[in-house]
Amino acid sequence: xxxxxxxxxxxxxxxxxxxxxxxxxxxxxxxxxxxxxxxxxxxxxxxxxxxxxxxxxxxxxxxxxxxxxxxxxxxxxxxxxxxxxxxxxxxxxxxxxxxxxxxxxxxxxxxxxxxxxxxxxxxxxxxxxxxxxxxxxxxxxxxxxxxxxxxxxxxxxxxxxxxxxxxxxxxxxxxxxxxxxxxxxxxxxxxxxxxxxxxxxxxxxxxxxxxxxxxxxxxxxxxxxxxxxxxxxxxxxxxxx
Amino acid sequence: xxxxxxxxxxxxxxxxxxxxxxxxxxxxxxxxxxxxxxxxxxxxxxxxxxxxxxxxxxxxxxxxxxxxxxxxxxxxxxxxxxxxxxxxxxxxxxxxxxxxxxxxxxxxxxxxxxxxxxxxxxxxxxxxxxxxxxxxxxxxxxxxxxxxxxxxxxxxxxxxxxxxxxxxxxxxxxxxxxxxxxxxxxxxxxxxxxxxxxxxxxxxxxxxxxxxxxxxxxxxxxxxxxxxxxxxxxxxxxxxx
Numbered sequence: 001x002x003x004x005x006x007x008x009x010x011x012x013x014x015x016x017x018x019x020x021x022x023x024x025x026x027x028x029x030x031x032x033x034x035x036x037x038x039x040x041x042x043x044x045x046x047x048x049x050x051x052x053x054x055x056x057x058x059x060x061x062x063x064x065x066x067x068x069x070x071x072x073x074x075x076x077x078x079x080x081x082x083x084x085x086x087x088x089x090x091x092x093x094x095x096x097x098x099x100x101x102x103x104x105x106x107x108x109x110x111x112x113x114x115x116x117x118x119x120x121x122x123x124x125x126x127x128x129x130x131x132x133x134x135x136x137x138x139x140x141x142x143x144x145x146x147x148x149x150x151x152x153x154x155x156x157x158x159x160x161x162x163x164x165x166x167x168x169x170x171x172x173x174x175x176x177x178x179x180x181x182x183x184x185x186x187x188x189x190x191x192x193x194x195x196x197x198x199x200x201x202x203x204x205x206x207x208x209x210x211x212x213x214x215x216x217x218x219x220x221x222x223x224x225x226x227x228x229x230x231x232x233x234x235x236x237x238x239x240x241x
Numbered sequence: 242x243x244x245x246x247x248x249x250x251x252x253x254x255x256x257x258x259x260x261x262x263x264x265x266x267x268x269x270x271x272x273x274x275x276x277x278x279x280x281x282x283x284x285x286x287x288x289x290x291x292x293x294x295x296x297x298x299x300x301x302x303x304x305x306x307x308x309x310x311x312x313x314x315x316x317x318x319x320x321x322x323x324x325x326x327x328x329x330x331x332x333x334x335x336x337x338x339x340x341x342x343x344x345x346x347x348x349x350x351x352x353x354x355x356x357x358x359x360x361x362x363x364x365x366x367x368x369x370x371x372x373x374x375x376x377x378x379x380x381x382x383x384x385x386x387x388x389x390x391x392x393x394x395x396x397x398x399x400x401x402x403x404x405x406x407x408x409x410x411x412x413x414x415x416x417x418x419x420x421x422x423x424x425x426x427x428x429x430x431x432x433x434x435x436x437x438x439x440x441x442x443x444x445x446x447x448x449x450x451x452x453x454x455x456x457x458x459x460x461x462x463x464x465x466x467x468x469x470x471x472x473x474x475x476x477x478x479x480x481x482x
Contacts, residue, residue: 039299042299042302042303042306045290045306045310046290046293046294046306049286049287049290049291049293049306049309050290052287052290053287057331058280058283058331058334058335059331061283062283062313062316062320065283065286065287065290065313066313066316066317068290068309068310068313069286069309069310069313069314072303072306072307072309072310073310075303075307076307079303090298090299090300093299094299097299
């Protein structure tokens with residue numbers, strides 16, 4: 001358990017960052033990663049804006065619309081950095097549209113509460129996952145990724161709404177617990193798909209000659225940490241993981 | 242033509258602002274006005290997020306989604322000020338939902354370009370109208386209103402897209418010119434409806450014992466200015482007003 005998300009790349013300087021980015025495979029992987037995060041945020045904006053329509057009142061509508069706006073607000077800095085790295089930002093996002101769109105197509109909320117749980121759990125899972133990867137990257141990329149993770153869905157508003165709805169109707173708790181498991185399963189399916197398709201991205205986790213990577217055991221522990229945090233989030237909502 | 246939007250209230254101080262707000266009818270009118278603007282921005286968010294789906298590409302989608310996010314970003318300060326004035330912000334918005342929802346129901350864009358023109362022309366019209374009214378209010382309310390007007394739709398992006406589409410297909414110019422006139426007509430219809438229904442708000446324009454107001458001739462000139470600016474915006478888009 002020596003790894004921690006902030007571990008291996010600790011102490012990298014800006015100069016090391018530029019050096020790392022001279023490795024074309026590393027650079028390609030960073031472009032992939034930033035593009036995947038950016039498309040994920042655009043897509044989250046669209047889904048949350050859609051969920052806002054299900055809001056039972058104007059105050060709830062504004063709360064979820066604000067989450068949508070927060071997600072979109074991060075796209076600009078990712079897009080600018082992608083351009084700076086010499087990529088066409090929108091072309092770089094294209095390879096991730098299918099997996100992320102599929103995730104959303106398979107997890108379309110059927111009501112307001114499923115939408116809230118998805119915003120909270122989905123955003124949290126994505127943030128944990130990218131934060132884990134960011135720990136193995138150059139300092140500048142890592143800082144950018146961390147700044148672009150929104151915690152948009154991690155709001156007290158969602159916790160309050162879901163907990164009081166379950167109190168009023170305990171059967172809802174059972175349904176939403178299953179829903180949370182389905183979200184986790186679908187997220188893993190699509191993440192594996194991306195890892196299989198994007199060689200540079202999966203090579204990133206394996207490390208390079210002068211860059212520490214993750215062996216299989218470390219990857220296993222990374223997924224344990226992500227799963228544990230998912231369970232903690234479900235518990236915050238008053239749901240069994 | 243002595244009035245200018247920044248005219249009559251010029252030089253009001255914070256102290257005068259508090260005094261003005263002690264008049265219950267004035268206060269009620271200010272609450273109405275801020276609530277109408279806030280609901281207008283929530284509603285604009287929803288419509289722009291919907292229009293984003295029509296975008297022909299990811300870059301265009303992000304551009305229009307960013308306008309949506311900008312509109313929503315202004316709601317927070319209006320909501321906070323409404324609460325500070327002792328109003329329940331969402332209850333205060335309720336009387337304006339019908340007129341604003343009707344405006345959007347009657348002007349649902351049938352394609353991407355109608356959506357772009359609506360974003361540009363509709364946002365511009367609303368901003369001109371509120372800026373004209375703001376000129377007759379206490380300094381603090383005026384500053385808040387001006388800060389909450391987004392220019393979200395007034396973007397070079399819209400001008401570029403619409404102009405190049407018309408160049409490629411001149412018939413589109415004719416259709417969009419009619420569309421712009423319909424937007425203006427529908428906006429006036431709903432504005433008149435609100436003025437007829439909300440006495441405090443229309444009394445605001447008429448002025449009070451110690452507050453300058455607008456006579457009919459001045460209101461006429463105000464509408465001339467708004468119409469002229471609308472025509473200028475249509476021209477920027479390459480459209481006949």
